[in-house]
Structure formats: structure tokens, C-alpha cells
Amino acid sequence: MNLLAVENLFVRLGGKAVLNGVTAAFAPGLVTAIVGPNGAGKSTLLDCLAALRQPQSGQVILGDRPLRTMPSRQRARRIAYLPQHAEIAWAVDGRTFVGLGRTPYVGAWGLTARDRAAVEQVMSATGVQDFADRVVSTLSGGERARVLIARALAGDPQWLLADEPLAGLDPGHVLDACDLFRRLADEEGRGVVLTLHDLDAALRVADRVIVLAEGRILADGAPRLALSPDVLKQAYGVEARVLEGAHGPVLEMVGRAG
Template identity: 40%
Template sequence: MNEKLEHSAADVTVSASGTGTGARLRADRLRLGYRSRVISDELTVGIPDGTFTVIIGPNACGKSTLLRALSRLLAPESGAVLLDGKQIGSYPAKEVARRIGLLPQTSTAPEGIRVADLVARGRYPHQSLIRQWSRRDEEAVAAAMAATGVSDLSGRLVDELSGGQRQRVWIAMVLAQETPIVLLDEPTTFLDIAHQIQVLDLCRELNRETGRTVVAVLHDLNHAFRYADHLIAMRDGAVVAAGPPREIVTAELVRQVFDLGCRVIDDPETGAPLVVPLAEKAVRTA
């Protein structure tokens, strides 16, 4: 991992328990929704510090809504999101952006912007009237592009890139932000299998070597189980189970969350849970 992406130990508090107790980022009895539609009610979630946490669940179960609330993009109707012990809404926007980086599910780049300039926007929270662009910012941008493999695209227009290339550029922008907490909503979207693995390897490396707390919404269950230290399984706006994958993943949990019959075996490479859908279920749903 490039040393420019590293943080001091003081930036991160690690919780070995994995329960979310004392977590820097947590949701307490949230009621979330859009207009008159309630997505979640009485939702309480703790993100264990220093972990790679993965959120799974069927479509429209509230995963992205939770991520939006945790990043302050969506205000809860009731309850509170707490960041370092204070309601997240009490912080100035730039202060939140110095602590939490977010890659939303869909992102739109300004027309005609080049890759290096888009990644450089990740440094915006660190700018002020008395702190303008510096060599430190240049180094952070270069390190983020190197980590995501887009350095050779720096002069290209974002509009000219493939979907997978654009996704890696957006991830680079979030890395350039250099926050101790990183939220990624479906970061492997548009990526082929090789690049999916590269991005997830990068997320795990980012977590293990710098102590950053990484939270990702993923659809591929076997990727989630292989990479997560802490798993949050959701359905109908509620948390069904949370904890280390090897402790909580069972065929019954997969059926309960996804209505999918399966066998759960050990991944021969990592020992993590591996889901094998039942053939009868696959035939019925083909």
C-alpha cells in the first residue's frame, strides 16, 4: 500500500469486539424513508471500528438508504446517526467530509472533466481560505490513482472511459479524500470479475494496512463472505443478523434473507462461508 494513503494510529479507534459498541459511526433507532414511504423503522446499527464491514440484502431492502443516512445525505425522520459521539447533523459539512468518504451508487461527472481533475475533487474538504492546494494534495491524488490503477488515465476525459474505468476513477476520488471511514455503495458495479477482485483486494488492503473503517454494500454473497470482517444482513429495512461471516452465515440465514435454498460450505481458498444454490431452486427461478 502506498504510504501516502496511510493514516496515523490516532485517526482510528479499533474495536476488537466487532459488536459496534463504542463505534465511531452508528445509527440509533432510525426511521428512514422518502416522502410518505418508510424504508426502515427503529433501525439500530453499529459499524465496528477498524473493520471491513459489508452490508448484504435483497434489492430495495434499505442498504443504500442506510448508507445515505450514515453519510448525512439523508436526514432521518427520527432517531440519530452518531459520529464520534455526536449527532452527525451537528458537524459542518466539511468536517463530516474529512471524516467520512462516500462513493454513492450512481455518480455523474461534470462534462469535459479529466480524470486527474475529478480525483482532485476528493481534496475539497481539506481546502480553506488559509489552506490552498499543496504538494500534500498532489501526493494524495497521485497515490489514490496509483492504488486504483488509473494513473495512466490521468489526462483522459472521464466521458471517454468505459464503465469499469469510470468506477475506478470514482473510487480513487474517495481515496484521495483520506478519511478514516469509507462508505462504498456497490463499488464493483460495472466491473468485470478480475477488476471486482482487484477493488475488493484494495478495500481489504486499505482496511488492514491503514486501519480505516471500510463499509461496502455488495450483491455478490460469496464476495461479501470472503472479504468481510463484519457482516450486516438486511431485509425489509431491518437487520436480520450481524457479526463475523463465519459465525452467522448459515443456509437458514440465506433462505431467510434472500428466499434462496442453498448449501453453505467452506471456501477451499479462504475457509470463509461459500454459498452453493440448490439446483431445484435454480431450475424453478430460471
Template identity: 40%
Template sequence: MTTTGDPTASRLTARELTLAYEDRTVVDGLDLDVPHGAVTVIVGPNACGKSTLLRALGRLLKPRRGAVLLDGTDLARIPTKKIAQSVGLLPQTPVAPEAITVADLVARGRQPHQHWWQQWSDADERAVTEAMARTDIADLADRAVDELSGGQRQRVWIAMALAQETDLLLLDEPTTYLDISHQVEVLDLVRQLNHERGRTVVAVLHDLNQAARYADHLVAMKAGRIIAQGPPAETVTADLVRDVFGLDSVVVPDPVTGSPLVVPGRPWQSPAGG
């Protein structure tokens, strides 16, 4: 069931990666090649290690064993600022400084590109303006972030990640708090950035159908290990859904995209209702 991409086409890789919190091992001996120039989506049940893996890929979590490599070099050996110029990360539950405005928070995405002799440039201004326009938050520029709704705050954080203008973008559940319309807008934006700007994206999503619709490369995890990976059309099957999620389902072609569409089994009905 498992397929792998060409490792020569990967800038970001993990080798024999073991991740743990104190004495609890979450990811064990994992190898991963992130396909360059593609959208990779990681899926799996709660507590399977998805977000933990993404944190390690962004150097927010130090491996217990093994390594994450960027262009063949261990992340631990690369200066933080250099990593931030190449890898942008939107964590699952980011915290904004108290009373900071939307425009100021988005502007913080430009810090890795600034120098002591040039604190702000036309390129910085353009990147921030474009990121806010793409995420539909330009009219919120002067608002305090802590006054916004959950969905609005999520779009502000996504704008900050976009303003960073990195070649590699890591997104941990970017559709959290968003209604279905904004979920689609965000995922369409991810695809647009990938196709028009050539950005490599790794995202963690809970919705398997959204993952299958938007991913070029899908990674299914369970209990800290990769169970299957490859194009969604080759990876998402009823057997995989049962194995990874413990769910009986039927997998059919999406009538719009042709991608795999997971339809759960019949919902519970009372005996009186037939």
C-alpha cells in the same frame, strides 16, 4: 442468530434510525454500531434498504426519526466540511461534471482538506497520485471521464474517494460495472487500506460470497431491518440465506479462504434431461 460488536469500539453509529422517501418507509427503527478499524459489508435483497442506510450514514439522507452519530455527535450538528474530512462516500450512481478530466475529478477528493490560504499542497498532489496508481487509472489522467467505459469510470470514482483520505470510507456497490478481475482488485484494495492504513470501511455488496470473503463484520438486511450481523463464519448459514434471500442453498467452506461459500441448489433441468 444475531451478534453485535462492542459499541465502545464504534465511531459511527445509528440509533432508532427511520428513513423514508415521502410516505414510503424504507428503514424502520434500526440500530447499528459500525466496528472501528474493520471492514463491514451490508448485504440483502433488492430494495431492502442497504443503499438508503449507507446514504444516511454519509449524511446524504436526513432521518425521519432517530439519528446517525459520529464520535457521539449527531451528524446533523456537524459542519459538512468536518464530516467530509472524516467520512468519504462513494454513492451508487455518481454523476461527473461534463467534460471533466480524470485527474481533475480525482483531485476534487482533496477539497475538504484545502483552505482559502492554501489551495493545493504537496500532500494533495501525493494523495491524488497515489489514489490513481492504486486504482490503475494513472494512464487515464488526461481523458474526459464521460469518454470512459463504465468500469473505468467506477475506478475513477473510487480513486476520488481514496484521495479524500478519510478514516471512514463508505462504498455503495463499488464493484458495479467491473469485470471479475477488477472486482477482486478493488476488494483487495479495500482490505489493504483497512489493514495497512487502519481505515474503517462500510460497503454494500450484492455478491454474498464476496461479502463473506472480504468482511470482518457482515450485516444482513431484509425489509428495512437488520436480520443478523457478526463475523461471516457465524452469520452466513443456509437458514439465513433462505430467510433473507428466499434461496435454498448449501453453505460450505471456501477452499481458498475458509470463509462461508454459498452454493445455490441444483439448477432447473427439463424432465427429458433427467
């Protein structure tokens, strides 16, 4: 199995240990949600998985190869990264912007018919066809978030790494995005790794939840187990529990832990 794995990662930023000996393996065909309080190390872990940050020690492995030894173009074909605060400064239309996701495949002659077909397909799959001719910088925050997801998927990556991809989406589009992530894993066999603040969304979309706290893995497992009352109390300082809702598990927040 072509796993994406981190082995004993240590990262220090500003003299502080942000990741402290993190080891985990991620499998294709699954949605993994990384959750935890602010400053827990979620974004830093995702940056390491995307080879955007080198740890002080430890390594990231893709298959049987250290990620840092892989040529950047080859790596970009395998892994797509969606940052949390992506800026869209270009006055380009949505179709052109999504087409930037084909960059790892583009040769000297620009986009081919195959590339353009891939762009149209992913825009349809992500429901952003209406933005094809609109200038991306004029879109709302939620609309931009959806176009950014489409761009990340345009390169047909095996792995999608997304940092807070649900931020700024209205409830309906949160559900749409969760359904999309599930389809990517269930029907296309991609590995999807998300950082989330929304624990209800993690319960809804994830096969597996990793809870980070102070740079360490506090819990790792099926959503109901990883988000147990004891874990939520340790990680967030709250009293909460997972209940069975009409359409799946939901989180009941009771209050601050005494």
C-alpha cells in the same frame, strides 16, 4: 474507539417504512458488508451514515457527537461517500477528477503541493495512473468505477462508505477492489462500509456482514454466520449454503426455497 453508529433509525419514503428501528455500530479497521434483497434499505442506511438523508427518528453518531451537528467540511474530511450511480459529466482528465476528492482541504489558492502529492499517491494505490490524462467521461463503466474509488480516497477519510462499488467491474478488478478495501482496513485502520449484492464478494472481503430485510436487521455477525442457510432462506427465499473453497468460503446456490 471512534465508532460510527446508528441508533434506532426510522425512515419512511413514500409512506413506506424503509428503515424500521435499525441500530448498529461500525468500528474502524473493519470491512462491513451490508447485504439484502432489493428494497431492503441498504442504500438508505448508507445515505443516513453519510448524513445525506435525515431519518424521521433516531440518530447517527460519530465518536461522541451526532453527525448532523458536525460542520459539513469537517464531516467531509472524516467520511467519504461513493454513490451507486455516480454521474461523470465533466470533460476533465482523470488526475483533475481524482483531485476533486481533496475539496474539503482546498483553500482560496487551490490545490497545494501536498494535495497534488496525495492525488498521485492514491492514483497509484488504486491502479488508475493510466487514466491520469484521459477524459473521464470517455472511460468504460469499470474504469469509471475505479476512478470514483480513487476520488473518494483522495481526501484521506477515516471512513469509506460505498454503495455497490463492485457493480460494473470485471472479475479481475472485483478482486483488486476487494484487496484494496482489505488494505484500507487492515493496514490503514480505516472503517469501510459497503453495500453489496454479490454475496461471494461479501464472504471474501468482509469482517462482518449485516443482512437487511424489510428495513430491519435480520442477521449481524461474521460472514459465515450472518449468511447461514436459514438467513439466506428468510432474506432471499433461496436454498443456499456456504462451502469452503480453495481460497476461502464460497456460496453454493441450490435453488428457490420450497
